[in-house]
Amino acid sequence: MEGMSTIVKKVTQLMAGIIFMYGIYIILHGHLTPGGGFAGGAIVAGAFILLILAFGSSALNLKKEVSGTSNVESVAILIVLLLALMALLFGIKVFFFNYLPKGEPGELVSAGVIPLYNIFIGIEVAAAILTIFLALVIFKEESSK
Amino acid sequence: MDTLIPLFVAIPLISAFLIVILGKLVKGFHRFFAPLILLALLVMAVIEFSSLGKSSIHYTLGGWSTEGGYPVGIYMVLDGFSVLMLCIINLIGFIALFYSLSYIRKYTAESNYYALFCLIIAGMNGVVLSGDLFNLFVFLEVSVISSYALVAFGVGKTELEASFKYQVLGGLASMLILLAIGLIYWKTKTLNIADVRNVLDAGYSKPYYIFIQVLLISGFGLKAAIIPFHAWLPDAHSSAPSPISAMLSGVLIKAVGIYVLIRLFFNMFVFTHEIAVVFTTLGAISMVIGAFLAFMQWDVKRLLAYSSISQIGYVVMAFGMSMILLVRGDNYTAAALAIAGGVYHMVNHAVFKGLLFLNAGALEYRLDTRDLKKMGGLSSAMPVTSSTSFMASMSISGIPPFNGFFSKLIIIIAAINGKFYLLATLAVVISFITLAYFLKFQRYAFFNKPLQKSIEKIREVPFSMSFSMVVLAILCLALSLLAFPSINDAILRPAIHVLMQSDIYSTTIMGL
Amino acid sequence: MTVYILCFVLFLVGLYGVITRRNLIKIAIALSIMEFSIFLMLVLIGYIDGGLAPIVDPDLAGQIYVDPLPQAMVLTAIVIGLATTSMLMAIAIRLYRKYKTFDIREIKNLRG
Numbered sequence: 001m002e003g004m005s006t007i008v009k010k011v012t013q014l015m016a017g018i019i020f021m022y023g024i025y026i027i028l029h030g031h032l033t034p035g036g037g038f039a040g041g042a043i044v045a046g047a048f049i050l051l052i053l054a055f056g057s058s059a060l061n062l063k064k065e066v067s068g069t070s071n072v073e074s075v076a077i078l079i080v081l082l083l084a085l086m087a088l089l090f091g092i093k094v095f096f097f098n099y100l101p102k103g104e105p106g107e108l109v110s111a112g113v114i115p116l117y118n119i120f121i122g123i124e125v126a127a128a129i130l131t132i133f134l135a136l137v138i139f140k141e142e143s144s145k
Numbered sequence: 146m147d148t149l150i151p152l153f154v155a156i157p158l159i160s161a162f163l164i165v166i167l168g169k170l171v172k173g174f175h176r177f178f179a180p181l182i183l184l185a186l187l188v189m190a191v192i193e194f195s196s197l198g199k200s201s202i203h204y205t206l207g208g209w210s211t212e213g214g215y216p217v218g219i220y221m222v223l224d225g226f227s228v229l230m231l232c233i234i235n236l237i238g239f240i241a242l243f244y245s246l247s248y249i250r251k252y253t254a255e256s257n258y259y260a261l262f263c264l265i266i267a268g269m270n271g272v273v274l275s276g277d278l279f280n281l282f283v284f285l286e287v288s289v290i291s292s293y294a295l296v297a298f299g300v301g302k303t304e305l306e307a308s309f310k311y312q313v314l315g316g317l318a319s320m321l322i323l324l325a326i327g328l329i330y331w332k333t334k335t336l337n338i339a340d341v342r343n344v345l346d347a348g349y350s351k352p353y354y355i356f357i358q359v360l361l362i363s364g365f366g367l368k369a370a371i372i373p374f375h376a377w378l379p380d381a382h383s384s385a386p387s388p389i390s391a392m393l394s395g396v397l398i399k400a401v402g403i404y405v406l407i408r409l410f411f412n413m414f415v416f417t418h419e420i421a422v423v424f425t426t427l428g429a430i431s432m433v434i435g436a437f438l439a440f441m442q443w444d445v446k447r448l449l450a451y452s453s454i455s456q457i458g459y460v461v462m463a464f465g466m467s468m469i470l471l472v473r474g475d476n477y478t479a480a481a482l483a484i485a486g487g488v489y490h491m492v493n494h495a496v497f498k499g500l501l502f503l504n505a506g507a508l509e510y511r512l513d514t515r516d517l518k519k520m521g522g523l524s525s526a527m528p529v530t531s532s533t534s535f536m537a538s539m540s541i542s543g544i545p546p547f548n549g550f551f552s553k554l555i556i557i558i559a560a561i562n563g564k565f566y567l568l569a570t571l572a573v574v575i576s577f578i579t580l581a582y583f584l585k586f587q588r589y590a591f592f593n594k595p596l597q598k599s600i601e602k603i604r605e606v607p608f609s610m611s612f613s614m615v616v617l618a619i620l621c622l623a624l625s626l627l628a629f630p631s632i633n634d635a636i637l638r639p640a641i642h643v644l645m646q647s648d649i650y651s652t653t654i655m656g657l
Numbered sequence: 658m659t660v661y662i663l664c665f666v667l668f669l670v671g672l673y674g675v676i677t678r679r680n681l682i683k684i685a686i687a688l689s690i691m692e693f694s695i696f697l698m699l700v701l702i703g704y705i706d707g708g709l710a711p712i713v714d715p716d717l718a719g720q721i722y723v724d725p726l727p728q729a730m731v732l733t734a735i736v737i738g739l740a741t742t743s744m745l746m747a748i749a750i751r752l753y754r755k756y757k758t759f760d761i762r763e764i765k766n767l768r769g
Contacts, residue, residue, distance in 0.1 A: 034710055038736055071169075074162040081159050087207075088148060095151035096207040125736075132743045139750045279730050286737045293744050297751070303766050305752045312745050313675065316688045319741070320695055323734060324668070327699045330727065 003056030012054040020047040023126070030118035031111040037118040041125025048126075049133050057137045069134065073127035080120045083113055149189050150204040150221050153231065153270040154284070156182060161263035168256025175259040176246060182263065183239040186270075190231045197228050199639045203276060203654050211655075216337040220276030222654060225639025229488070230273045230404050233495045237395045238266045240613045241388040244503055247607040248388055248510060258298060258386075264291040265392065269400040276654065278326045278336045285322070285401050289315055289368070292397060296385045307380035314377045318367035325360040328353075338413050342651035345415055358420050361409060362427075369402020371461060372431035375454050379438075382453065383446035383515070387506020390446060394453045395499035399491055403457065407464055407487075412643070412650035416472045425465030429568055432458030436578045440585075445505045445515045448586060449498065455575065456494045456541065462568060463487030463556045470563050471647070479562035481645055485633070486555035488640050493548045493624055497540045500617035504534035507606045507614065508590060517586065521593035526603040529611040531591045533618040538587055540621045542580035547621055551628035660701055667694035681749040681759045685742060692738045696731045703727030 003009065023043030030036030087097035103110030160182045168175045201224030209218025223231075242262060249258050268288025275281040293315065297308035330336055332353065333344040345354070363374065370378035378398075382390050410420065435455030442448040467483035470476050507530045508523070509515055524531040540547035543554075553576055560569035605611060627633050643650060671694060674687025703724035709717075711725035749759065756764050 032712070034712075038732060071166060074165045078159065078162045078166070081155060081162070085155060085159075092208050093148065094205070094208040095155065098207065129739075136746065136750065139747075139754070142754075279733070283733060283737065286740070290737075290740050290744055293748075297748055300751060302755050305748055305755065306764055306766055309681065309745070309748050309752060312741070312748065313684060313688065316741055316745075317672075317675065317691075319737075320668075320688075320691050323695050324698070327695065327702060327727075327730075330699075330730075331702045336726070 003058070004054050008054050012050050016047045016051050019050065020044055023047060023122075027118055027122035028108070028115070030122075031114045032106065032108070037121030038125050040118075041122040042129060044122065044126040045129035045133070048130055052133070052137070057141060069127045069131040073124050073131060076120045076124035076127060080117060080124065083116055083120070087113075147202060147204055149193060150202070150223055150274060151206065153186065153189065153274060154267050156186060157263040157267035157270065161260045161267065164256055164260040164263065168259070175256045179259040179263060180239065180242050180246070183235065183242050183266065186266070187232075187235040187239050190228070190235045193223060194228050194232050197223065197225065197639065199225060199642050201225070201643070201650070201653050215335065216340050216655070219280050220337055220339070220654065221274045222276035222339075222650075223274060224650065224653075225641075225643045226404075226408070226488070227273045229492070229637075229640045230400060231270060233492055234266065234269045234273065234396050234400055237392065237495055237499045238262075240616055241391045241395075241499065241503070244391075244506070244610050244613040245386070245388040246609040248506055248610060249386065252298065252386070258295070261291045261295050261298075262389075262392075264288070265295065265397070269396065272401050273404060276338055278329065278338060278341070280336075281405065282319070282322060282326060285368070285405070286319060288397065288401060289319070292389070292393060295389045296381045296393075298386055298389070299384070301384075303380075304384045307377075307384035311377045311381040314367055314374075318364045318374075321360050321364035321367070325357050325364060328357050328360070337654075338409070339651040339654035342413050342648070343655060345413075346648075346651075349415075351417070354414065355417070355419065358410070358414060358417075359423075362406070362420075362423065365402050365406045366427065369398045369406065369457060369461075370431075370454055371402075371427050371457065372434050372454065373427075375431070375435070378454060379447050379450040382450040382502075383444060387446075387502055387509060390449075390506070391499040391502035394450065394502055395495045398453070398457065399460075399495065403460055403464075403491065406461075407644065410468070411464075411647050416468055416647070418469070418472045421465055421468035421472055423465075424468055425462055425565075425568070428458045428460070428462030428465050429571060430458070431455065432462055432575050433571060436575045436582070440578060440582045443517050445508060445517055445586065445590065446502070447515075448517075448582060449501050449505060452541065452579065452582070453494075453498055455579065456490070456498065459553065459556060459572065459575075460487050460491050460494070462572070463490065463559065466560060466563055466565055466568065467644075471645075476563055477645070479559050481641055482555060482562060483559035484641050484644050485637055486552055486559050488637055488644075489555060489627060489633075490549075490552035492627075493540070493552045493621075496617055496620050496624060497537045497547075497549060500533060500537040500614060500621065501541065503610070503614050503617065504530055504537065507610055510606055510610070511603050517589040520590045522591070523603065524591040527591075527605050529605055529614060533614040534591070535587060536618045536621050538583035542583045543576045544580070546625055548624035548627070549621075551625055555628075661698060664694050664698040664701065667691075667697070670694075679761050681752060681761060681764075682746075684761075685745045685749060688745070689738065689742055692734070692741075696734060696738075699727045699731050699734070 023040045026035040026043060027037060027040030084096045087095055087099050090099035098112040100112035102112050164175045164178060201222065204221040205218040207218055249255055265288050268284045271284030272281055272288065275284055293308055293312050296311055297304050329341060333341050335341055335344060367374040382394050385393060431454050435451050435458055439448050439451035439455060442451060463483045464487045467480040470480035512520060540549040543550045557569050557572050560572060627636060668691055671687045671691030674690060675684055678684050678687055703726065705721055705723050708721045708723035711722040752764060753759055
């Protein structure tokens with residue numbers, strides 16, 4: 001896949017960082033405002049996808065990238081599951097129990113484990129969407145050869 | 146044994162992702178890790194089974210229990226029926242995985258296979274344990290999406306086509322189920338199965354719920370491949386790798402299709418005569434047509450797939466008859482007998498259909514063909530496969546002393562007791578047709594004169610494959626012990642108890 | 658009531674597409690249309706006129722909030738829809754590489 005024109009490249013270069021930051025904001029404020037891990041992760045993945053579309057897949061060494069994202073995805077989801085399993089050790093010993101201190105409602109650091117779940121789910125979703133996208137790109141590259 | 150309940154879902158999920166990561170780093174990691182996990186799950190299921198009895202326990206995720214009488218958390222429920230399903234799922238899962246150790250070596254990307262296998266198990270355990278409609282839908286999708294991937298695992302032309310067909314029809318089914326769940330939530334404002342029952346007990350508008358029930362029957366009927374909705378099953382089940390066919394036919398269509406239908410219609414909705422008649426008719430139609438379609442097949446796995454439709458028809462018909470009898474409310478012994486026959490046949494079908502698909506896999510492994518016309522004379526070359534598949538064929542066609550005979554007998558006796566003489570006759574006739582097509586399978590595969598000259602070169606399959614087939618064949622014989630009243634009481638009675646007293650599920654869980 | 662009927666119409670549009678289209682990608686799109694009609698319906702079930710986003714603020718006593726449960730359901734269902742759609746796309750592309758066409762009339766080895 002070839003890259004697009006210089007205008008598109010320049011604009012995406014400027015925009016991608018902002019979109020990425022917005023995704024991080026959505027993930028971190030998941031317990032306070034609408035949004036959260038999935039929505040934010042999708043936005044973060046969108047930033048990367050935008051860059052890949054603008055600069056063309058030939059700019060990437062694709063085989064390595066795919067295994068990297070799928071590893072990140074697996075590690076992130078494992079951490080989410082381990083966080084949930086840790087609840088079997090603390091407090092009332094129930095799966096998915098919120099065992100960290102809850103804090104003040106409305107603060108950024110509050111709601112116990114929920115921000116942690118949001119962060120790792122965000123990483124997981126971003127990596128998963130990127131994996132799917134890159135896999136489809138690789139399919140296209142291979143069939144056009 | 147409360148803490149074990151979420152682990153039935155968590156352990157296979159964690160192991161699936163561990164296999165994805167560590168399978169690349171450590172060579173052969175997945176090959177010993179996955180069977181170990183499945184064995185652990187089987188042991189856990191048996192522990193739960195032995196400790197549970199007639200009682201039922203529920204587990205609330207995250208410690209959210211009830212708030213002013215309304216359930217706010219996600220419930221996981223373990224009672225007689227679900228624990229029985231849990232045992233079957235993990236038993237067939239373990240045996241199919243053990244079988245795959247040799248079988249799957251001819252494919253690339255082995256570690257992905259084991260990861261997807263663990264996901265399918267996690268999804269089915271979740272479906273069976275879930276006490277909440279939406280959670281049930283999520284777990285159903287987990288298991289079904291991984292089964293889409295596993296059906297296409299061979300990435301040949303037929304596999305991909307079968308998988309696409311399966312996905313389109315499966316997606317349609319999921320949409321119908323989601324629509325029904327949304328409509329239930331609209332009127333009852335709750336998703337907890339027990340709570341929905343309590344709301345419905347207080348009064349409901351019949352036409353609205355009949356519409357929901359029809360949606361659910363079409364949705365889960367598509368998943369369970371009852372006859373008008375069966376188009377995907379023969380393709381998908383015959384194209385998948387054989388251990389996966391055994392999983393799909395043996396447990397998946399029961400866990401995500403029949404189990405959910407039975408659970409919702411017995412323990413959530415109030416019985417209505419119309420729906421009961423629809424159930425019975427659908428069951429009888431699939432029983433008859435599935436058998437005739439199976440008779441015409443020359444592809445071993447397609448024959449087995451169509452026979453799955455027919456045998457599932459027996460199960461659905463038995464439950465439908467018991468629903469009719471329970472609505473009438475005059476013949477409780479016949480209803481209990483029909484439920485017993487249905488549950489017993491479901492267990493048996495998992496065992497013998499799993500075994501038959503493993504046999505078909507063994508034939509495919511050595512001969513590289515599924516066409517019956519190209520086989521023949523294999524009984525001396527492959528003695529273990531031949532003898533186990535003979536036992537399974539006799540069992541599925543209802544020859545004593547194998548388990549299939551007793552479960553069909555119970556269904557037929559129940560039909561006669563409930564004065565369904567036509568259905569009883571049909572069940573007997575279809576049983577003979579089943580015998581006919583399985584004799585055809587036996588004759589062409591194992592006892593005919595060999596067509597191929599190279600038949601001397603064919604050896605018995607490797608240890609892991611023959612071992613799992615022998616275990617299932619022994620189970621075929623051992624399960625016929627369930628026909629004895631005392632053993633039957635200990636093993637099937639808790640499940641029948643939950644289904645007969647249809648209120649007991651909602652009252653015990655909501656603590657009323 | 659009109660909005661629900663419109664949702665149902667959208668559902669039927671998707672169903673029509675699944676049944677009549679001959680292109681693998683178009684079938685996938687039609688399935689997505691069906692999915693999203695149901696998501697719309699679920700969100701509408703939870704919507705209450707004049708309700709706020711369901712973040713309960715103790716200062717605003719007596720404020721109406723929309724029902725958060727259908728929203729959670731829809732989010733989860735969207736995730737599931739993403740998985741199904743990407744699975745369908747993967748299979749469709751694989752099929753394209755085998756057959757060099759997206760037309761289902763030319764992809765039929767399996768029958769009976």
